Amino acid sequence: MTKPTRRHVLGIYGERLAADYLVSIGYEIVDRNWRCGIGEIDLVARDNDRWVFVEVKTRNGAGFGSPFEAITDEKLNRLRRLVGEWCRIKQVSGVQVRIDAISVLVEQGKVYLEHLKQVF
Numbered sequence: 645m646t647k648p649t650r651r652h653v654l655g656i657y658g659e660r661l662a663a664d665y666l667v668s669i670g671y672e673i674v675d676r677n678w679r680c681g682i683g684e685i686d687l688v689a690r691d692n693d694r695w696v697f698v699e700v701k702t703r704n705g706a707g708f709g710s711p712f713e714a715i716t717d718e719k720l721n722r723l724r725r726l727v728g729e730w731c732r733i734k735q736v737s738g739v740q741v742r743i744d745a746i747s748v749l750v751e752q753g754k755v756y757l758e759h760l761k762q763v764f
Contacts, residue, residue, distance in 0.1 A: 658702025
């Protein structure tokens with residue numbers, strides 16, 4: 645097994661912070677790092693009667709811009725397809741869904757988390 649890279653460890657850290665944040669505001673985490681042939685969904689959560697699919701972007705410093713800048717139109721299109729595939733495989737239908745994004749910025753020993761709802 646290969647040693648995880650610093651970037652991978654940072655990503656895991658950001659996803660854990662994002663999941664903890666969502667739980668703290670009343671969401672239920674249903675799935676983490678769900679994968680299929682077209683990609684991965686970082687987090688799947690329930691917010692009352694709505695299913696929320698969350699893309700988490702984590703960066704160490706703002707030198708390359710906001711973590712949200714890494715969420716391109718292509719990434720959002722893939723997420724939409726992934727949501728459909730997740731619902732099909734999990735046999736979830738007739739429900740309200742939403743795609744959110746969470747930015748985790750680790751800078752000078754501080755962590756900044758921002759949650760954007762309905763990003764498409």
